[in-house]
Amino acid sequence: MRFVVILKQIPDDSIKEEYQDVDQLNDSDKNVIKEALDLRERYGGTVDVIGFGPLSAEDVMKETLTYGIDDAFLISDPQFADMDVSQVAKIVAAVIKKLGPYDLVLCGRQAIDGDSAHMASMTSCALEIPLIAYSDEITEMKDGSVFATCMGDQMAYKVEAKTPAMILSIREKNKNRFPSVPDIMKTYDGTYKTKILTNEELNLSVTKRKVTQLRKYEVKSSKQQKLVMSNGKDEEEKAAQILQLLKQKSVI
Template sequence: MNIIVCIKQVPDTTKVKIDPETNTLVREGVKSIINPFDMYALEEAIRTKEKVGGNISVLTMGPPQAAEALREAIAMGVDDVYLLSDRAFAGADTLATSYTLSKGIEKIEQFDLIICGKQTIDGDTGQVGPEVAQKLGIPVVTYVSKIENIKNGQIKLKRMVEDGYEVIEAETPLLITVVKEINEPRMPSLRGTMKAKKAEIPTWNANDIGAESERAGLSGSPTQVVRIFAPEISKKCEILEGEPTEIAEKLIKKLKKGKVI
C-alpha cells in the first residue's frame, strides 16, 4: 500500500507574534515542531505499513526550515519525504494550501491512502484535508479514531461523532483525517535519527509541481487577514448584601430587568 502523509511545521508556543504589516506569523526566533495531530497521522501510516506493507511518502509545504519536520518523519521510519517550498506559496489560506499540496501529491502519483491530522494548532480550521481530497477527486473520512481493517482495496474505519462512533467502509484511493485517540506516536529510533541527519530533502517549487501562480499563495487565497487584534476583556461585578431572602429578592428583580452581568 502506498501511503502519503501531509504534515505541517507549526510554532511550538501559544505566544505567537503577528507582523502588523503583513498580518502573518513571525516565525523568526520561535521554535517549531510538527503539528501534534500530524504526529498521529505519521504513526498510523507507519503502523499500517507494518501490517500490510508498502511505502510511506511525507509531504509538507513551508519555508526551507520545514525540512527539519521532514527529517523527524524520516527518523520515525517513513520512506520518502518532499518539501514544497517557494515564495509563491507564501500567504496561502486553506484553499491555496490544499491546491499546492494536491499538486505535490499528483507529482508523487502513486497512492492508495492519504492521512492528515484532523487540524493544525495554529489555524484550527480542519479544512485542508477535505479540500485536498476534493481537489484530487477522492472520498474523505474525517475524525478517524481507528483503522479496523484493510483488505483488497477496502478499508474499514471507526469514526468519532458527537454521540459515539460510526463504522464506515470505503474504497481506496481515500483520504482520512485522524484524531489523537487513534494511537500513541513513537519516539524516533537512534538508527532513524542518524539516517535523517544524512538524508537529502527533495525540494519542489511551483514550476516543479506545475502549480498555477494565480491559485497558489496569497494570489490564490480568497480569504485574507485584514486585521488581527486581541479583543478587549472587561469584567464587572456587583455584590448583593443582606439576608438570604433579601438577596434573592434583589437578584430576581435584576433578572427581570435584565441587569445581571
Template sequence: MRIVVCVKQVPDAKDVRLDPVTNTLARDGVQSIMNPYDRHAVEEGVRLAGELGGKVTVLSMGPPQAGETLREAVSCGADEAVLVSDRAFAGADTWATTHTLAQAIKTIGGADLVLCGKQAIDGDTAQVGPGLAERLGLPYVTCVKKMLSCDGQTIRLQRLMDDGYDTLEARLPALFTVVKEINEPRLPSLKGKMKAKKLVIKTLTATDIDADPDQIGLKGSPTQVVRVFSPQPRGARTMFSGTVDEQVEQLAAELEKIL
C-alpha cells in the same frame, strides 16, 4: 501501497504569544514542532505500511526549516520526504494550501491512501484534509479513531463522534484525517535518526508542481487574517474551589443571587 502523510510545522502552543503592536503571532524565538495531530497520522501510515507492505512519503508545504519536521517523521519510520517550498506560497489560506498539496501529490505519482491530522493547532480550521480530498477527487473520512481492517482495496474504520463512533467502510484510494485516539506515536529509533540525518529531502517549487499562479499564496487565498487578538475579560468573575459538591453549592448560591 503508496501512503502519503501530510505534515505541518507549527509554533509550539506553550510558547505562542501575540505581538502587542502588530496583533499577529510572534514567531521570533518560538520553537517550531510537528503538528501534534500529524504525529498520529505518521504513526498510522507507518503501521499500515508495515502490515500491508508499501512506502510512506511525508509531505509538507512550508519554508526550508520545515525540513526539520520531515526529518523527524522519517526518524519515526517514514520512508521518504518531500518539501514543497516557494516564496510564491507565502500567505496561503486553506484553499490555496489544498491546491498546492494536491498538485504536489499528483507530481510525485499520487497515492493509494492520504493521511492528515484532524487539524493544525495554529489555525484549528480542520479544512485542509477535506479540501485536499476534494481537489484530488477522493472519498474521505474525518476524525478516524481506529483502522479495523484493510485488504488493500477496502478499509473498515471507526470515526469518532460526539456520542460514540461510527463504523464505516471506504474503498481506496481515499483520504482520512485522524484524531489522537487512533494510536500512540512511537519515539524515533537510533536507526531512524541516522536515516533522517542522511536523508536528501526532495524539494519542489511552484513550477515543479505546475501550480496555478492564481490559486497559490496570498493571491490565491480568498480569505485573509486581518488581525489576531486576545479577547479582553468582560464582567466580574468568580472562581469556585473545593470538592465538586462544594463547588456546585457555591454555584447554586451565586445563581440564587441573580435569580
C-alpha cells in the same frame, strides 16, 4: 500500498511567537505518522510525508525522517506564501497526484496557525476521493476498500470507503514509536534528505488569492464580574436602578 501523510502548515518565524511552540513535530502529527507506519507494517508498502511551508520547516521534516518513513517532501516556494487553505489544498493535491499512485492520504484534525480544520476536506475534494472524517481507528483494508471506526457527537460509527481515500485521523492509541539511532544518524549526516519542491519543478498555475487578514484570538480576562445589588426601597425604585445600570452598560 502507498500511504501519504500531510503535515500541518508551519507558521513563519515572524509570527510564530503568537502561537504555541512549533519548533518540534507536534503530537497530532506524530500520531498520524505512527498510524501510517502501523499500516505499513500490516499491509506493506511505503509511507511518504508531505509538508507545506517555508524552508525553515525542513527542520520539522527531518524529525519525520528519524521515524523511518520512506520519503519526505516539503512544498516551499515564495509564490505559495500566504495562500489560504483552499489554495494550499489544491497545491498539495497536485503534488500527491504528481508523485504517483497512492492508497490512503492521512492528516490530523487542524493546523495550529490558521486553525481552519478544512485541510482534509478540501484536499479530498481536490483529489476527488472520499473523505473519512474523525477516524479513531482504521480497522481493515481489503478488496480495494478501507474500513474505519469514526467518532460522532453521540456515538462511534463504522465507515467503508473505496480507496484511494482521505483519512482525517484523531487516533491517539497508536503503537509507541521512537526515532531509531540509525535513522537519526542517516538523517543528520545527509543520507536521508527532505526533497524540496518549488513551483519551478511543479509548474502549477497559481491563483494570486492570499490571506489578507487574520483574526487574533484574545485571551479572556479571568476577573470575575462584580455583582451589583439593587437597594431600592420598593419595586419601582429597584426597577429604575436596574434600568439606569443597563443604560450605563450600553445594553439598552
